[in-house]
Structures are given as structure tokens and as C-alpha cells.
Amino acid sequence: MVVSSESERFIADINTDFPEWYQDVVRKADLAESSPVAGCMTIKPYGYALWENMVRILDDAFKESGHQNLYFPALIPESYLQREAEHVEGFAPECAYVTHGGGKELEERLVFRPTSETIIWQTYARWIESYRDLPLLYNQWANVMRWEMRPRLFLRTREFLWQEGHTAHATQEDAIRETLQMVGIYRTFVEESLALPVYMGEKSAAERFAGAVNTYAIEAMMKDRKAIQAGTSHFLGQNFAKAFDVTFQNERGEREYVWGTSWGVSTRLVGTVVMGHGDEKGLSLPPRVAPIQVVIVPIYREDSKDRVMSAAAQIAADCRRDGIRVKVDERDQLKPGFKFNDWEMRGVPLRMELGPKDLDKDQCVVAERVTGQKEPMPLSGLVDALARKLGETQRAMYAAAEVFRAANxxxxxxxxxxxxxxxxxxxxxxxxxxxxxxxxxxxxxxxxxxxxxxxxxxxxxxxxxxxxxxxxxxxxxxxx
Ligand SMILES: [Zn+2]
CATH class of the missing domain: 3.30.110.30 (C-terminal domain of ProRS)
Structure with a gap:
């Protein structure tokens, strides 16, 4: 199939129509599409690979800081949600309910989780008896549903993927330390891996999570100079412990309510990367999370094809061995110029051009997505040089985002x-x-x-x- 008409590659002007630009990039870079259920999205392999890279880095950070993963069911009895007054007031309007099962109306409606504090604290009541059971440092990777009235792919969808950490502590100090630690982990992730500077701080009372004592957030600037909340961490005080009667016996043998936190980031981070780094050519991905870090575009005529393709395969194998995510563009029916534009639109950080004349000189040509600069690179020591270049790109993207934010x-x-x-x-x-x-x-x-x-x-x-x-x-x- 030939897929190369100019109109299919066209994306709206980022400077004059940012919302349309965003939709075009998400669709044409094959990140996601709308689903048959309004407001939900189908995440396509390239978008999912980007999310998976984020998940891997975050999950490692959670585990290094002492957390374990577990999994709670998606359905929550409606009565649980009503136990914490502010929480239900905040979330009830956007809840989706399951009312029937097995052909019968259920005695109690079930909420498809908009967030899991209620079912988790109901369970923690059974898991926590004494100070020796604390802290509980748990996280789950899950989907949630919030019936958004104005859905947009990745930014606000009715179903989205996220992680939600839910921890329980013996003291207020421990819970506050945890709350701050987690928003700090989010900050490090967004700054170092997504290459976007953030402001981190407490939310005002009006912007707080429903049921929290304090909410902390990180806020990044998008290319249209709007903010996006990229992650939140909540100090819950004893609110959920009191709502679900979660107490523990302290070292002096007295019963006390448990202190809690919850924290989360979602597939919204994919939208954050798109809008934080994209430009008039489309997507631009930081190497740390890019599904493809280096794309090799072989350039050949019939008589040089075998030689170029086998050299490309060898370079790709060397890259993979050193942990570089690489792809050889083997599409035979497309011209190199089309491929260059295509990979630029998909935001691949480095593009390698490899032809017979390059091989004669034991070199290739490498182009950077961010600067557009091209330079020849010797084939000997190439993998190390590419790894260095990826690191430079990562830092340059952060620096550029910082300059942009400072200017605005x-x-x-x-x-x-x-x-x-x-x-x-x-x-x-x-x-x-x-x-x-x-x-x-x-x-x-x-x-x-x-x-x-x-x-x-x-x-x-x-x-x-x-x-x-x-x-x-x-x-x-x-x-x-
Ligand atoms: Zn005032």
C-alpha cells in the first residue's frame, strides 16, 4: 500500500491552531485514535510504547523507594464512595455505574473506579492492626473512568491508564514525608526523563483533591504557554482512616487513626510530551522515553541494496546490544525524502542515513530531530557516539524547554x-x-x-x- 500523499502528512500550523495541531499530531504520529465509545481512546502501538517507557522508569523509582505493586478490582460498591463526604461530592458527578449483571439488576450499583481510595481504605481496615503493620507502601497500575464532558485524546478521556499509590502511616510526619517524596519523584521523572521543567508546590484549597488535606502538584508549560498538571500527590491526613475506621495500636497500646497519602500520574503524560516538545514538523520525543531512539534509513539502488541493507542490519544489532532502541526503515516502496519527513513527524530523536557512498568512506550521516543538523559520523565507535548524542539531545531538549518557559x-x-x-x-x-x-x-x-x-x-x-x-x-x- 502506498501511503504517501502530501495531504495525509499535513498537520495544522502549531502557531495559529494549536488544538488542531495537537489532534493532527496524535493521529498522524499513530499515538491514539477515538474509540467507538465516545470519550474513550484506542492507544496505538507507537503511543503505547511511549507510555510503556514512562511506566518502566516510574515503576523502578517507586520500587527503589520501597513501594510494592498490587491490584484492586475496578468495581467499587456505591456505598463505599459515600463514606467520605468531600470525596463523594467531588467524584459523584463524573462516575460511571454498573447497574446490571447476569441479566439482573444489581442490589447495589457498582462504580467503575474514578480513583481507588475508598475500596483500598475499606481493605486497609482489615490489613492494619498494630504499628508493626505500618507503613503500607502500595501502588497499582490500572485504568480508571471519569465521565469527562469535554474529552480530548490523552488529556481528558473517560477511561485512562494511570498508577495510583496508596500509603498508610503511623504518624503525620511520615505521611507528609511520603507525600513530598512522591511529588519529588514525579518532578525528577518529568524533568530528567520527559525533559520538561516544572513548578512544584502545594495546591490552593479550591484546587485540592476531594478528600485531601493538602495536594501537591507539578505543573509544566506547554507550547501554547498553558499549564498542564503532570502529577499530583495528596496528604490525606486521617480523613479516609476516619471514614473507613482504620485504626492501629501504637507502641503504648493505644488506638489511633492511620495517616494516609495517595499519588498518581496518568496517560496524560503522553499528551504532556506531545504539547511540551512538539513543533511545526510534529512530534519531538526525548530520547529517554522515545519508542525509537535511532531510525536508520537505508539509501540504495538495486545494485547496492544488499550491501546497504546488511550494513544497516549490523549497525542495528550493535545498537540493540548496547540498549539503544533502533529501527531500520525497510519500506521498499517509499522514497528516502518521504521517510525523513515521516520520522521527523513521529519525533524520532536521531535519523541515520546510510548509502553506498557513506559505506565507501566508513561513515554514515546522522540528523538530529530537534536542531535539524546533519553530520557525518564514522562507523567505528558509532554506538558510543550515538549514545552520547542521545544524551546531548535529552539535555538540549530540557534546556530549550527551560528557555521557552523563562521567556513566557x-x-x-x-x-x-x-x-x-x-x-x-x-x-x-x-x-x-x-x-x-x-x-x-x-x-x-x-x-x-x-x-x-x-x-x-x-x-x-x-x-x-x-x-x-x-x-x-x-x-x-x-x-x-
Ligand atoms: Zn487578595
Missing amino acids: TYDVDDYGDLTTLMDQGAFVRAHWCEGPECEAKIKADTTATIRCIPEELRGPGKCVVCGADSPGRVIVAKAY
């Missing part, structure tokens, strides 16, 4: 400036008095929200809205 972040002390900047798209660092009215006014006037309250921006000033004393600047932005 402003310290603002005038409310008029804030509203103007929110129209243009930006991160604003503004003083806030912590009053809910001032927060609500920003949202009503601009649709922007307080994304987080970073520790490093603490310091006295005057609220950008009302002029009252403020304990520090917060990040204000429109968000996904």
Missing part, C-alpha cells in the same frame, strides 16, 4: 497586566493573599487558575488582586 514567565504586580498576559498565554508569578475571593476573581475574569504555590517563591508582598499582605508569589496560568 512574568513576575506581575498589576492586575491589568495579569489579565492581559492570561489572554496572550503565559505563566504569571503573582502575589496572592490566600483569599478565596481573590482566587475566584482571577478565574472568573480570565479562566486562569492558581496552578501551585512553589516553596521557592515564598516571601512577603501585596496581593495582585486586592492589595492585602501576601506570603508569597503563586503560579497563575490557564491550564489543560
Whole structure:
């Protein structure tokens, strides 16, 4: 099948129609497509491979920090959800229910989990007896359902994949330390593996997880200068322990309620990478998570085909042995120029061009997706040189994202400036008095929200809205 018409490769202009650009890239780079059930998505192999690479890195980090994986069922009795008042108020509107099974109406409706605190804390009540049973440091990789009214592939879908950590502790200090540790792990992951700088900080009360005492989040800037919440970690206090009567006997023989945390990241991270690094050519993937790190495009005529293809296969085998994810583009019916554009659109970090003249000189030509620069590289020592180049690309992508964010972040002390900047798209660092009215006014006037309250921006000033004393600047932005 010939798949090479220009129209099929066309993607909307990133500068003039970002939402359309996003949809085009997700579809044409073969990450995902809409499903027969509205609001749900089919994740295609290339998109799933990207997610799997994220999962692998995160799962290792969870295990290194002492967590174990387990699995709870997807269906939760409706009565469980109603045990924690704020939690049910927050989640009930977006719940999907199972009402029938085996041809009969169920006595109690079952909720397809929107998140699993309730069923997990109901279970922890049986698993926790004494201080010796604590802490419980558990995580599950699962799907969840939230009936989003305005779904978008990866960013908001009615069913999505995620991990949810649920831990139980003997003391408040331990639970807070865990909450901060996990948002720190997310930060390291997004900065080092996804090559995107983030602001990390507490959420305002209005933006908090339903049922949490505190929520901490990481917020990254997308190419349209909007924020995306890339991960959250919640200090639950004793809220769920009290709702589900989860107590333990302490060392002095007294009964106490358990302290809890929960934390999660989702397939939204795929959308984060698309919108955080993409450009007018399409997707641009950081090497650490790219499904294909190096693509080899063999260039040959009939008389040189065998020689070039066998050299390409040898280089690919050498790369794989050293852990580089490599693919040889063997599609015979397509011209090299088409392949170059195709792999650029799919965001492969390095493209290798290999032809008979290169082989005569014991070299290949390597092009970088991010800079577009091409250079000849000797075949001897090639794998090490490619690994080095991948590392450089990873760092360069982070640096570029940092420059972009800095160029679009402003310290603002005038409310008029804030509203103007929110129209243009930006991160604003503004003083806030912590009053809910001032927060609500920003949202009503601009649709922007307080994304987080970073520790490093603490310091006295005057609220950008009302002029009252403020304990520090917060990040204000429109968000996904
Ligand atoms: Zn104020």
C-alpha cells in the first residue's frame, strides 16, 4: 500500500491552531485514535510504547523507594464512595455505574473506579492492626473512568491508564514525608526523563483533591504557554482512616487513626510530551522515553541494496546490544525524502542515513530531530557516539524547554497586566493573599487558575488582586 500523499502528512500550523495541531499530531504520529465509545481512546502501538517507557522508569523509582505493586478490582460498591463526604461530592458527578449483571439488576450499583481510595481504605481496615503493620507502601497500575464532558485524546478521556499509590502511616510526619517524596519523584521523572521543567508546590484549597488535606502538584508549560498538571500527590491526613475506621495500636497500646497519602500520574503524560516538545514538523520525543531512539534509513539502488541493507542490519544489532532502541526503515516502496519527513513527524530523536557512498568512506550521516543538523559520523565507535548524542539531545531538549518557559514567565504586580498576559498565554508569578475571593476573581475574569504555590517563591508582598499582605508569589496560568 502506498501511503504517501502530501495531504495525509499535513498537520495544522502549531502557531495559529494549536488544538488542531495537537489532534493532527496524535493521529498522524499513530499515538491514539477515538474509540467507538465516545470519550474513550484506542492507544496505538507507537503511543503505547511511549507510555510503556514512562511506566518502566516510574515503576523502578517507586520500587527503589520501597513501594510494592498490587491490584484492586475496578468495581467499587456505591456505598463505599459515600463514606467520605468531600470525596463523594467531588467524584459523584463524573462516575460511571454498573447497574446490571447476569441479566439482573444489581442490589447495589457498582462504580467503575474514578480513583481507588475508598475500596483500598475499606481493605486497609482489615490489613492494619498494630504499628508493626505500618507503613503500607502500595501502588497499582490500572485504568480508571471519569465521565469527562469535554474529552480530548490523552488529556481528558473517560477511561485512562494511570498508577495510583496508596500509603498508610503511623504518624503525620511520615505521611507528609511520603507525600513530598512522591511529588519529588514525579518532578525528577518529568524533568530528567520527559525533559520538561516544572513548578512544584502545594495546591490552593479550591484546587485540592476531594478528600485531601493538602495536594501537591507539578505543573509544566506547554507550547501554547498553558499549564498542564503532570502529577499530583495528596496528604490525606486521617480523613479516609476516619471514614473507613482504620485504626492501629501504637507502641503504648493505644488506638489511633492511620495517616494516609495517595499519588498518581496518568496517560496524560503522553499528551504532556506531545504539547511540551512538539513543533511545526510534529512530534519531538526525548530520547529517554522515545519508542525509537535511532531510525536508520537505508539509501540504495538495486545494485547496492544488499550491501546497504546488511550494513544497516549490523549497525542495528550493535545498537540493540548496547540498549539503544533502533529501527531500520525497510519500506521498499517509499522514497528516502518521504521517510525523513515521516520520522521527523513521529519525533524520532536521531535519523541515520546510510548509502553506498557513506559505506565507501566508513561513515554514515546522522540528523538530529530537534536542531535539524546533519553530520557525518564514522562507523567505528558509532554506538558510543550515538549514545552520547542521545544524551546531548535529552539535555538540549530540557534546556530549550527551560528557555521557552523563562521567556513566557512574568513576575506581575498589576492586575491589568495579569489579565492581559492570561489572554496572550503565559505563566504569571503573582502575589496572592490566600483569599478565596481573590482566587475566584482571577478565574472568573480570565479562566486562569492558581496552578501551585512553589516553596521557592515564598516571601512577603501585596496581593495582585486586592492589595492585602501576601506570603508569597503563586503560579497563575490557564491550564489543560
Ligand atoms: Zn487578595
